[in-house]
Amino acid sequence: MVGLFRIVGVSVALAACAGETADPPVATGPVATPVADSRTFATLDDFLAGYWNRPIPPQGPAPDGWSSLDASLAPADCGTCHVQQYEDWQTAIHSSAYSPGLAGQLVSRESDNFRFVRSCLACHGPLAEQQAKLPLPEGGFGTNPDYDPQLKHGGMVCAACHVRGQVRHGPPTREGSTAPSAEGMPHGGVVRSEYFEDSRFCASCHQFAAPAPNGKSLQNTYEEWLDSRYATEGVSCQTCHMPDRRHLWRGIHDPEMVRAGVTIEWMTPAEVEAGRVGIRVTNSGTGHRFPTYVTPAVDVILELLDAEGSLIPGATRSAEISRRVGVEGGSWVETTDTRLAPDSSMVLTYPAPSEARFARGLVRVRPDAFYRNVFAGLLAGSLTDTARVLIDAAHEASIASPFMIFDDTVSIGR
Ligand code: HEC
Ligand code: HEC
Ligand code: HEC
Ligand code: HEC
Ligand code: HEC
Numbered sequence: 001m002v003g004l005f006r007i008v009g010v011s012v013a014l015a016a017c018a019g020e021t022a023d024p025p026v027a028t029g030p031v032a033t034p035v036a037d038s039r040t041f042a043t044l045d046d047f048l049a050g051y052w053n054r055p056i057p058p059q060g061p062a063p064d065g066w067s068s069l070d071a072s073l074a075p076a077d078c079g080t081c082h083v084q085q086y087e088d089w090q091t092a093i094h095s096s097a098y099s100p101g102l103a104g105q106l107v108s109r110e111s112d113n114f115r116f117v118r119s120c121l122a123c124h125g126p127l128a129e130q131q132a133k134l135p136l137p138e139g140g141f142g143t144n145p146d147y148d149p150q151l152k153h154g155g156m157v158c159a160a161c162h163v164r165g166q167v168r169h170g171p172p173t174r175e176g177s178t179a180p181s182a183e184g185m186p187h188g189g190v191v192r193s194e195y196f197e198d199s200r201f202c203a204s205c206h207q208f209a210a211p212a213p214n215g216k217s218l219q220n221t222y223e224e225w226l227d228s229r230y231a232t233e234g235v236s237c238q239t240c241h242m243p244d245r246r247h248l249w250r251g252i253h254d255p256e257m258v259r260a261g262v263t264i265e266w267m268t269p270a271e272v273e274a275g276r277v278g279i280r281v282t283n284s285g286t287g288h289r290f291p292t293y294v295t296p297a298v299d300v301i302l303e304l305l306d307a308e309g310s311l312i313p314g315a316t317r318s319a320e321i322s323r324r325v326g327v328e329g330g331s332w333v334e335t336t337d338t339r340l341a342p343d344s345s346m347v348l349t350y351p352a353p354s355e356a357r358f359a360r361g362l363v364r365v366r367p368d369a370f371y372r373n374v375f376a377g378l379l380a381g382s383l384t385d386t387a388r389v390l391i392d393a394a395h396e397a398s399i400a401s402p403f404m405i406f407d408d409t410v411s412i413g414r
Contacts, residue, residue, distance in 0.1 A: 013131035033163050041164060047195040051164065052204035055121070058128040058146050059159075059166045063188060068088040071166070071189045073129060073159040074152060081186060082158075088247035089158065097124045097155030098107065100397070101371060104378070104390030123205040126160050149207060158170045161201075171196035171245070202237040213325055214334040224288035230340040241289055252296045253368045255403050261286035262340075264363055264406045267347065268414075277302065277412055278349035281321065283340035288322065290340040297322035302350045305358040305409070317350045352412055363406035368398035 034195055040045050060073035069077055075095070079086025088097050088219055102124050108119045114133045118141075128134065130152040133141035151157060156273035168190045172178045178192040195201055211218065225231055241249050250257035262285070267278035281300055283290040291298065297320055304315035323337040340346060352359070366372075375395035383391060 014067065017111065025258065033375075037406075039194065039331065041167075041169060041191065041195075042200070044193070045193050046201060047193060051177050051195070052126075053128045053133075055118070055128045055131055056126050056160065059074045059163060062166050066187065072155065073148070073163060074126070074219055075154050075158050078158045079085070085158070085247045092247060092249045093155035093251065093253065094247075094249055095154065098153050099124075099394065100390040101375060101394030104387045104394060107386050108384045109392065121152075125157075127151065130154075130157075130160075152284040167191055168285055169196070197236060197285060199231070199236045199238075202241075202386050206237075208342070211332045214337070216334070216337075218294055218325065219226065219292070221288050221292045224292060224341070228287060230287040230342065235287060236288070251295070252291050252365065253377045254400060255365070256404055258365055258403050262290055262405070264361070266359075266361065266408070267349070272349050276349045277304070278344050279295040279358075279361045280347045281363065282345040283342050286340075286342060288342065289323075292339075294325045295370040295393050297364070297366045299362075299364045300346070300348050301362040301364065302348055303360040303362070304350065304352055304356040305360060306355050309358060312353060312356060313355060315350075315356065317319060317348065319346065319348045321346060356412060358409050359412050360409040361406060362404060364402055366402040368401050 041051055059073065069080065072078075075086060075089065079089075102120060103147045106120060109116050110132060117147055118131060119302075125131065128144065129148045131144055132147050132149075133187075151159075154401045167185045170190045170192055172194055174191050180189055180191050199222060203299045206219060207222035208217045208219040212220075217223065219374060225237065231234075238245075241251070252258060261283065263280075263282045265280050265282075267313055270277040277298060279302060281298075286292075299318055299320055301318040302314065304312050305310055319338070321338050321340060323339050324335045326335060327333070336345065350359075372395065375398055377393055378391045379388070379395060
């Protein structure tokens, strides 16, 4: 997460990388060695222990007899056979994880601060083949002979989730069997595991370990889910974000997904004090806090209108649903947290002046509220020309991303 690391990370990372040279030697051998037998990931315990060690070790040479298509890690090549998954994935945010907002922060550090680059690619491009350099046994970084820049631009590519040591891993068959598929199939078949249906599969990137301002990690999605009824009811991340195994991963940037996760309603006169109007927002279908991250914000707005339908001057009230964090003295601090835990509600009420005849309620989602400020801050500082073009594009996109999920006017019956 962008500035989250950036603000605290910069000086630390620079100090740690003082020994690196701008033009590193070729790596004599990657520190991360290919997995000898990745079929050992067949059990849940093995998966939890090693599947998400990052960077994901180089895949090594493909087995003899594989076609170049079978051996390819490129999403478009997987997509020649897995058409639906590839089409879905192209529309998903995972496929743009190597985004302008990220790239703009990495381009100028590729040469002199690869430690920083690598810390970001752990989630935004986790295969060894996506990383220009690998750590040298003696310290520092060397050129990675397996580096594929095009794969890096794919972000969270198919292989990041499905391929280890050239072995393709996948979920149980639809009938529930985890028996490995027969030999002679493309890419040597597939090793199947129920781990693909487990929320812990996603937690590796969507749950941060530290820092944890106010006792809650900056990305606390898995913990929030564990605390909810969804965990006990067996409703996983995949149930909601990959319905019918679709590779869509819709979230806070998708109006339809957000609408499906909340209920917004006017309060009845019996529910509010006399002379007040009110609106209630309930997290009715989101499997973690609404929203889960520190980066989006949701505005709930009430406006009162007169008999002509004109806004009464000053008769507007709003509340923000978000978790606001900042850095104080080098540490993360939480200033407010008004996010809605699963099944909880917030209400916004407002005393209606006597001339008020109508109330208008609005709920606006700003998916990139935090990043917009981060990008503006970066643009105000010094950037290389390439970085500036990228950050500028990210800033524009963050300005364009807000949308309304509710806009309704009711008579308040006087
Ligand atoms: C533990 C996994 C993880 C790491 C490490 C990580 N990110 Fe992210 N990042 C995410 C997730 C998940 C999101 C999407 C959620 C959100 O919007 O916060 C994200 C979103 C972003 C975004 C906003 C969306 C976009 O692509 O424009 C930027 C920018 C970003 N990260 C930059 C960085 C930078 C820079 C680093 C390294 C300093 C980094 N990230 C490290 C997981 C990670
Ligand atoms: C030449 C065609 C072809 C290419 C290319 C290909 N696959 Fe497959 N894949 C198949 C076939 C056929 C099966 C069904 C085999 C089986 O069930 O054992 C399969 C099975 C799978 C499965 C299990 C699917 C299930 O039904 O549960 C996964 C996951 C998978 N492939 C991932 C990938 C990924 C990731 C790539 C790219 C790195 C890829 N495949 C490239 C043909 C291909
Ligand atoms: C973020 C991780 C992730 C990425 C990226 C990803 N997948 Fe998957 N894939 C999964 C998970 C998890 C499942 C199982 C979902 C479930 O069981 O609900 C799955 C299931 C599948 C299946 C089995 C589908 C079925 O109907 O049984 C295939 C085939 C597959 N993926 C191929 C691909 C291809 C091809 C790509 C790239 C275009 C890709 N995946 C990208 C995580 C991922
Ligand atoms: C290796 C890291 C990684 C794994 C594993 C992973 N993700 Fe992500 N995910 C990311 C990153 C990085 C982003 C943000 C990309 C960006 O915006 O630049 C993201 C974005 C998302 C988003 C979109 C958020 C938004 O802003 O709307 C959803 C939803 C999501 N992931 C769900 C899942 C689910 C469900 C799984 C498990 C099946 C999963 N992810 C596994 C790294 C990962
Ligand atoms: C009961 C359905 C449900 C479950 C279970 C669920 N989500 Fe979500 N998720 C949603 C909905 C609806 C949204 C859109 C509203 C929002 O952003 O909070 C969302 C949004 C997101 C986002 C966008 C960022 C944000 O700030 O909200 C990410 C990332 C995400 N989910 C990841 C996960 C992960 C990881 C898990 C499992 C630990 C998970 N989700 C479990 C329904 C679910």
